[in-house]
Amino acid sequence: MDDLEHSLDSLSIDQSPIYLLKTRSSPSDAYESHFTNTSSGKQVPIFVPVLEHxxxxxxxxxxxxxxxxxxxxxxxxxxxxxxxxxxxxxxxxxxxxxxxxxxxxxxxxxxxxxxxxxxxxxxxxxxxxxxxxxxxxxxxxxxxxxxxxxxxxxxxxxxxxxxxxxxxxxxxxxxxxxxxxxxxxxxxxxxxxxxxxxxxxxxxxxxxxxxxxxxxxxxxxxEMATFEESFSMLLQQAAKQKVKEQWVVVFSPQGCEAMLTSLKWLDESTGRFSQAKRNASQCKGWIGVATIGPTTRDYLKGAFAFNPDVCAESPTPVGVSEGINRFSNGTP
Known part of the structure; x- marks a missing residue:
């Protein structure tokens, strides 16, 4: 968690974290390179590993x-x-x-x-x-x-x-x-x-x-046993720092329930997505969710009745960032 916390500690007021729910690829990660190089430093990629291999x-x-x-x-x-x-x-x-x-x-x-x-x-x-x-x-x-x-x-x-x-x-x-x-x-x-x-x-x-x-x-x-705890700590730290906008990029169905639980968007009685709970959390800063493709999007919709804000048209860094930019600009 030290590296993750340090990433948020170094955020400036005009920067937005993008939580990549995956393990960083080696020797370099295409998502990290893309968001670092194309956003003029305004979007900061932070890896939150979901899966244990x-x-x-x-x-x-x-x-x-x-x-x-x-x-x-x-x-x-x-x-x-x-x-x-x-x-x-x-x-x-x-x-x-x-x-x-x-x-x-x-x-x-x-x-x-x-x-x-x-x-x-x-x-x-x-x-x-x-x-x-x-x-x-x-x-x-x-x-x-x-x-x-x-x-x-x-x-x-x-x-x-x-x-x-x-x-x-x-x-x-x-x-x-x-x-x-x-x-x-x-x-x-x-x-x-x-x-x-x-x-x-x-x-x-x-x-x-x-x-x-x-x-x-x-x-x-x-699923990594520490994922929910790590992700929750990041969200808590972002709230303390009054981060205005955050994005979560989901790469697979694994970890989706833990993600929504950490966001506190699930209804305790049904285990399904609650728009009211999401609305209540937005006063602490807006959080968007993007999926790498239709498989994960459909899983979120079917299992939790949650429709993510963005579904990438192609499962690539460019596809994800273009989807986020279109959503942020209000274009279809």
Missing amino acids: VFRDDALRTLRRHAERFAFAGGSPATKRQIATNNPAKKYGGIIFTSQRAVDAFAIVVSKLDPSKLEAMFDKEMPLYVVGPATATGVKSLGLPCAVLGEETGSGEVLAKFILEHQRTLARNVTHLEGRRLPLLFLVGEQRRDIIAKSLSAETLPLSERTQVIELIVYETG
Whole structure:
């Protein structure tokens, strides 16, 4: 909590905190960079982690064995010097990342590999598919020889379409081995949607284009026990400092109840949103709520009858900030 409190302590009278209900991405966070650089210092991003992630050691060991046994290699010149050209050990035609936590898990694996052998372990022709700029930045920082693709996508649906189109452009010796199409490895948490796997193996696709997606659960997620306390303390401090405007950016359904409880916007008898309670709290300073996309918005509406002020048109820093700016300016 010390870092969070310090962030509020340093606020000037014309600055507004933007609480990002997420863990700060490493090595840099796109939301932090965007709000810091585009608001002329008037909006101060403050991270309030909601989720606690635990990496699965068994999965990380599996990934390390895959790499060391050339499951991701077989076609690059560096690999040909060490193993047979048609490498029967090669298992995958690419890797899919759709979360920063999956990138973090893979980074642990890469850090334990021999740096001098990375070019032999990973074909430069093998694509690493990512969803959005934050995930792309994390994967690029790993220093692998592979191409990182999909940075311009912002959702699983869009990434799935991108992968289908890109796979059609690849040479057969990249996508196939011994006459069969190589599957893609998807690094996931235990809570995930299956839109990518279904899209890439849909029966509506020609048999020659269907790609199996093998999911490997590399992390588990739960709501952080200290989130409600940390968030409540920030709100209390903001009230003492008479902060005029605050925004809360919600990234997932997890933590929504704790957020609304901290804001004191829930009716105790029904557990549903109370507009009267929100109105009563506004005299201490206005607080707006923005969601990263429709999934979280719909969850808030369905579970708590709360309609957030902003739903980003795209799940990106630009999408969130544009939504907040339109709301603040009174434009649709």
